[in-house]
Amino acid sequence: MCGIIGIASNKSVSVNIINALKKLEYRGYDSAGLATITNGEINEKKCPGRVEKLEKILFQNPSEGNLGIGHVRWATHGVPNEVNAHPHSSEIVSVVHNGIIENSDELKRVLEKSGKVFKSQTDTEVITVLLTEKLKNLDPLNAVFETLDMLRGSFALGIIFKNFKDFVIGARRGSPLAVGYSSNENYLGSDSYALKAMTNKISYLDDGDLCVISKNEVKFFNSKKDKINKEIFTLSEDKSQASKGNYKNFMIKEIFEQPITAKTCLKEYIDKIRGEINFYNLPVDPKKINKIALIGCGTAYHSCLIAKYWLEEFTSLSVETDIASEFRYRKVRFDKNTLYLFVSQSGETADTYAALELCKKENVKTCSVVNVVESSIARNSDCVLPIHAGPEIGVASTKAFIGQMLVLYLLSLKISEIRNDIDRKEYKNKINELKKIPSLLSESLKQEEKIQIIAKDIYKSNGSMFLGRGFSFPIALEGALKLKELSYLHAEGYPAGEMKHGPLALIEDGLPVVVIAPKDKYFEKTLSNMQEVIARGGKVLLLTNSGGKVISENIRFQIDLPESDITLTPFLFTIPLQLLSYHVALFKKCDIDKPRNLAKSVTVE
Ligand code: M6R
Helix, strand or coil: CCEEEEEEECCCCHHHHHHHHHHHHHHCCCEEEEEEEECCEEEEEEEECCHHHHHHHHHHCCCCCCEEEEEEECCCCCCCCCCCCCCEECCCEEEEEEEEECCHHHHHHHHHHCCCCCCCCCCCHHHHHHHHHHCCCCCHHHHHHHHHHHCCEEEEEEEEECCEEEEEEEEEEECCCEEEEECCEEEEECCHHHHCCCCCEEEECCCCCEEEEECCEEEEECCCCCEECCCCEECCCCCCCCCCCCCCCHHHHHHHCHHHHHHHHHHHHECCCCCCECCCCCCCCHHHCCEEEEEECHHHHHHHHHHHHHHHHHCCCEEEEEEHHHHCCCCCCCCCCEEEEEEECCCCCHHHHHHHHHHHHCCCEEEEEECCCCCHHHHHCCEEEECCCCCCCCCCCCHHHHHHHHHHHHHHHHHHHHCCCCCHHHHHHHHHHHCCHHHHHHHHHCCHHHHHHHHHHHCCCCEEEEEECCCHHHHHHHHHHHHHHHHCCEEEEEEHHHHHHCHHHHCCCCCEEEEEECCCCCHHHHHHHHHHHHHCCCEEEEEECCCCCCCCCCCCEEEECCCCCHHHHHHHHHHHHHHHHHHHHHHCCCCCCCCCCCCCCCCCC
């Protein structure tokens, strides 16, 4: 879960490396570094902290050179400090690495026995040490191949050599790697997003591939050392490229973008003239399946949980949901009559990707709901359903969650229509209701001022709880995840009906408890659970859509959301929870777009 960049050019590369690293910061931001070949020597500069800090170091002491590699780190082995930051260089070779070398301890022990000394606590340094040894007898390409043979794990590498000043070598084993082309300059990057400012011509390495990038040429090899060709893709221009505009940070911009995100997504999937939902490329006939399995991590998993409720409501299918890191190691009984659906904003999440690979090996049909259509998950699934949310930069997923839910809602409805599980009139009615989502989201966003007041009231608390039933249970989980992720305030999400089976013991005087209670079939039951919380001193924030009625005088705060079709409440009730976590985090002076210890794209296990 780090970011890699490599550039071979006919001009100085350090400024472009820094700019690309800024784009890659979503993958990790606890340290940064670069190495160039300057006057025939490896010139390494690195520091703990953000790319901005590295930029300042370079400003005072520039790194010249037409060949270089760069890295942003999310620490896995060893604390984030200067020594552990990448690149890891010897006198003759310098390495940047994303992923994990699983047998690094083993290799390190053997190398130490033979007298090798390690400076850092990282797994990466074994690669530098191994390569330095191998380069005594081998050319760079064969030295890399031989080193790769000794490594276990999932990783991507960028490597430069003191004595071979013309090329960067890149290698992919499990972690994504892209190559970009320009005139007199070629690139290596963890993803196309980092390269987009420099080129729109991109190729992708497959697992086991290696590439040699010089300023006028790129060569590719497969794991058997055979030279191979790669398709070159032209990336679409993205006009909405990440800029904060007048907003304080990306997260609040992305929260307020949600009505537009929803509008764009609906436009892509609902035919304007016939008012029909279009999914042209499903890999299976929905009439011939009997189960859907939904798989994802974090927020994406929560959208899977909500989709389970929709699919069960609209179709006669069985539905399973799984957290990808569990699915990949469970003894899953794969079934040809099941559609395996993967949800991921980035499309690069290591666990989700591994779960997809597992399905591919088992020859079952897969479909992915992603934001990044050039991603590994998108490229490797049988069918891709993009959410059309545009780049999401804030580490906390907001507009992508709305986009994932929208696509999953549309898919649930479409499947039920194809299978004749829903009658035509109801189907059309649901589509009409769905079209109101953009304006309903705008209405919900008007609650921001009230939520600021609530955030001020609760930000000093030691913990919090989020409760809901039915569709609102996964929303409670998502609300709790957002709050802990952004404000580091402990937060638990629970099905309201579970409270008396244990969690009720946590309720004490003043504990903030967010109760999500739309006027659905669970309403009365959720309110009873709420009263149990109030009776024990809990400070309740009630989210409801009961038309502005005062429900109980003992509720500390009540937020009234617009009324909607009952199956659409997850969209509207998400908004105040996003705003709450945002404002609590602001009061706590947290780093909103880059919460501590996290990264936008989790490309390690
Ligand atoms: O890119 P993905 O959707 O696969 O990411 C999955 C999770 O890492 C992600 O949703 C994470 O939970 C978010 N930071 C939550 O806001």
